[in-house]
Amino acid sequence: MRYERTDLMIGTVQEGLQALVEGRHGDPFSILGRHQYGNLTVVRALLAGALSVEVVEADTGKVLAELETIHEGGLFAGVTGSTASYFFRIRWPDAVQEMEDPYSFPLLLGDLDLHLIGQGTHYDLGRTLGAIPMEVEGVEGVRFSVWAPNARRVSVVGDFNSWDGRRYPMRLRPQAGIWELFIPRLTHGERYKFEILDGNGNLLAQKADPVARSSEAAPSTASIVASSKPFRWNDEDWMRRQRADRAREGAMSIYEVHLGSWLRIAEEGNRHLDWVELSQRLIPYVQNLGFTHIEMLPIMEHPFGGSWGYQPLGLFAPTGRHGTPEDFAYFIDRCHAAGIGVILDWVPAHFPTDVWGLAKFDGTPLYEHADPREGFHGDWNTLIYNLGRNEVKGFLIASALEWLEHYHVDALRVDAVASMLYRDYSRNEGEWIPNQYGGRENLEAVEFFKHLNSIIHDRCPHAFTAAEESTAWPGVTKATEEGGLGFDFKWNMGWMHDTLHYMQDDPVYRKYQHGAMSFGMIYAYSERFILPLSHDEVVHGKGSLVAKMPGDHWQKLANLRAYYGFMWGHPGKKLMFMGGELAQEREWNHDGSVVWDLLDSPDHAGVQRLIRDLNTLYAQEPALQFGDLHHEGFEWAVADDAENSVYGMLRSSDDRSSHVLVASNLTPMPRHGYRIGVPAEGRWEVVLNTDAALYGGSNLGQTEAWTERAPAHGKAFSIQVVLPPLATVFLRWKG
Template identity: 85%
Template sequence: MRYERSDLMIGTVQEGLQALVDSRHGDPFSILGRHQYGDLVVVRALLPGALGVQVVEADTGRLLAELEPIHEGGLFAGVTGSTGPYFYRITWPDAVQEMEDPYSFGPLLGDLDLHLIGQGTHYDLGRTLGAIPMEVDGISGVRFAVWAPNARRVSVVGDFNAWDGRRHPMRLRPQAGIWELFLPRLTHGERYKFEIIDGNGNLLPQKADPVARASEAAPSTASIVASSKPFRWNDEEWMRSQRQVRSGETAISVYEVHLGSWVRIPEEGNRSLDWVELSQRLVPYVKSLGFTHIEMLPIMEHPFGGSWGYQPLGLFAPTGRYGTPEDFAYFIDRCHQAGIGVILDWVPAHFPTDVWGLAKFDGTPLYEHADPREGFHKDWNTLIYNLGRNEVKGFLIASALEWLEHYHVDALRVDAVASMLYRDYSRNAGEWIPNKYGGRENLESVEFFKHLNSIVHERCPHAFTVAEESTAWPGVTKPPEEGGLGFDFKWNMGWMHDTLHYMSDDPVYRKYQYGGMTFGMIYAYSERFMLPISHDEVVHGKGSLLGKMPGDPWQKLANLRAYFGFMWGHPGKKLLFMGCELAQETEWNHDGSVVWDLLDQPGHAGMQRLIRDLNALYAKEPALQFGDLHPEGFEWAVADDAENSVYGMLRSAQDQSSRMLVVSSMTPVPRENYRIGVPNEGRWEVVLNTDAEIYGGSNFGQTEAWAEPQPSHGKPFSISLMLPPLATVFLRWRG
């Protein structure tokens, strides 16, 4: 069939061709690919830098057309009589490449996907947006999709096209603002970003994929096509068993860890351990100490290591610092096989302003608020997610589910909840916008948390959520249907602050601060609490936990042992930051490592053994678990002896068959014949004494006490105790 050169331009206008080669055309599919005009079938390809392009019939390998250059910007066109499958044979200056035409494929995302994304209720974004390896029409490749509703043009760029945004402009699905493109013959492992021209025609810095499931490790910033091959899990029994943990009726003792500074290898450039090494060293260590869970500071991809992960930009990608996503899944699986749950810190409050990230993603405030009074955190120089936008809420909830469903994570600890709940958080008058009722409450955040927790509990019955909420916001752990936010647990920041303030006082003055240790029980059952001694207490000039304790070196260790005993005897789930279990003397340094050499010293090795024994006692004794959530499982045995700085807590199991008396003496004075009332007669056995020699103590005390029918503290019986100095003693009723 004969044709004229003008036939190659049919269906186009010069301005459109120019816009296409200038990377400003919003609908490349209207020009590129194969188009039929009556009997004429025209194929066009935009391949800047190519020397020649042939169209080859896929089934037979027959040459269908030699495309002509019709624009100096790299636009080729030709006429072919075939309407069957074809591919290009492209001659580059240094190679010949064969690939199917990306512009020969129809729309990829279904209307339901687009509707749910726009509605903010598509909770499987990690398998819908981003880069997904798949087959289309029998051709293997990668489908790229990204939300950028206000962009004029979006291209996918990477090593596969020399990072040239002219090569692969995407198709806009206007009903949801989604741009998509299928690139044949690509596979997992490819690096990529998105190149965007905003609505005003400005070229933006190349953007990492907001829904990337793998990323380059910082300081590199490219997204990586992750494999879609399912991970082979070996934790079925574990996943089925976790509903009881979520109920809160069992012991929960958490080892909080910053993976990059737990152990470093000095001989190899002071590097951190990777996921496989952590599974071999961290998992058995945590298991040996009796912790039930590992909580990791955020491992989502983040640009600045000094943020410890709390300023993430890759909410769907495990950081490349420690290995691949498959390595991360292997680590989770090893934890579960060892009987250890995994909690991830997760940050839906804010994100950093890096130009290659979410900030003004399509040239407009897309993920963040436009008004800095709502959208900018002065404390952290970060941007605040706009939770009034459906797509943003859906993005965050889908991120949470990515970790819980696809990586089998057991819980999320949601960071900076208070900053989300209050519109005036850390703002002066005039620096914030009231809600529609004129109040300071962030109503959008309230609804977000209710929705998040409802979805998590519906779809992930194995999982629980924890709120880091530092104010007295009511109902943080009440169900949404009862007006609460729906979290399963809340960090008790008040208890942490009050008790550490008390312990930092010289014992001589503690009688004046006596209520600091008892005040927490006034509100202990207003929420489902976790007692946190977290990374925040041992950084930024606060010193180490040991350094907060008064006295000489022996007294410092004794104070800390007594405090740990009080903490494990007090109602509430437990959390301890790494290094505290061996009484690290210096504050945490994220560029360093836990000072493991301290274990060569008996006092520090004894502290580690104490934590192991406290965890074992907590896990074994129903009396130390039931009262975590139920007030009938706790009562004060001594809460009025300020003069001697002595506290007594009586813990009971649900059926009262198991009882535990926990007595703390917070002065360096041994006390003999200290009488405490108890509800049961018979023998009370000392099962743990923090002053025992094996922990580095003076070994003062007794092994048992017998209850006598001598009333005391409102009880019909009492026991006489030898209270060690600066110590906590646990006594189990034996009957």
């Protein structure tokens, strides 16, 4: 029996077919695939450029029908007379292809998934949206899904369909604004994007997947289908220990690193290292220096290297600059094997305006605010996430969990928290919108941080969060149930700026701002603090740390060593940016490398050795750890000797069984027989002197001091110590 063309188009209209072949139809499943009209079984396929299409029964290989061309735009149709599973045999000008019909598969995402996405409480988006290799009805392929509620049409494009948006239009799940499509016989490694028609029918620039788990390295911009094969972890003992150490009471010394400029291979075009090479070189280096953690500037995929990763567009994808996601997981696993925790900088504050990214993703301000007074950062020319949308909050929280759960990352340092908390951040009058109560506080951001930290602490007991927050916002590290934001730590930006300002002054004038070094202790226990000497202090013309120090070459290094000693003696966890450990003389250049040749100089190698010894002492001495978080573990021994620019800090363990005196002389004048009151009688041993010859110092000092019954600084006992010039000395009570 012969069927006419009109028979093959039962249930359709010519206008619908025209819209489909022109890529304007928003419901391709209503036309494509297999449809039943009474006793008539019709199959339609849109395969522009194909010469012929056969429908083949999957189980038997029997040809059920050869489809006829019913539209010159590449639409084929035919009557099969069968409801059995089938695949297409497609003859192209240069090849024959066999594949199942993408429009023969049922709905993929469940109603619960869609409901949770709409509520902003689906925290496994990395395994739900995006590109997920899977098996559907016995067929291997990739499920694609994307949130674009205001689009008229969304298609998957890639090498597999010549980037032709007419080929794989998706199905809309309107209750959540999610588009989905299963494309059979695809696998991981395929490049793809989404092609979108906005609500007005305008074709947008092809968009990268917001939830892609792998991406091309910049300047390329395609997303890549990531493997769903689980990584084989070997860090069970490490993860168990981290869960047991949630209080973070011990030593924490963080090496902050920009992976792209830590070490470059000049002989190979100045390339940076991949994840495997970083495992072989960075991890042993950090381990040897005694750091407990590596903190990486953002490694989420980002288009512009000059942003150092702080303008990311791939919040679920490790940057392709260093290798595959599997290689990244390997790097984390190797860190844990070496006893090193991993902290990632994470940016939920803003994103760049690149047209292939999140900006006006479906033709509307979807991820960002529509009003630039809420949605645009003038400082960075970036867009601000709209935390008033459930889907956006869920997207960001799911991103955070992707790194902590899937990649076993130990902590997130949340960037630019202050810019999120204040609606008027870096804005002039009239450039911002007050909250519902007329205030400057961003109430949506406050609730977001509380929710984020609550979810992380509930689902990731091994992990902690740290806030880069530069204001006096109260309760940043206070528990959410007590009204705080719920972070575990906060960067002490005030301490950093005060102490660096002091150290930059000529020692002759330091007595006039003596309080700058001690002021941080007034609020030291108002939050749980990390003391940062971060990347921000060694760029944009600020010079390196050693370049900030006054005096000649020897004095600069002596000042820096004394400052490091003061920092390691001061309450608070420690953070140092790469290059600081060898007193790099030029400021950081993200296109360059740490100046490793400096280690040929004994003076600079001495600074590196000092950092190693400070970390070792910190890790071994309970008295230097307890006071990081507990005021009972700290008291000033000397805080008021402005004339001599001397500071003395007493650190004690929780049971008062161990004490360490940290004394700093921040002038070039040595102090002999300087008397300091101490809490315990007996011998005090010098365990570290930043002026020691092995660090490049003058080697002035002593090895021990005995207490005398001579009251000083409110103590019944005191010791006389030698304070070398521009130096910090650590003395431990030996009983």
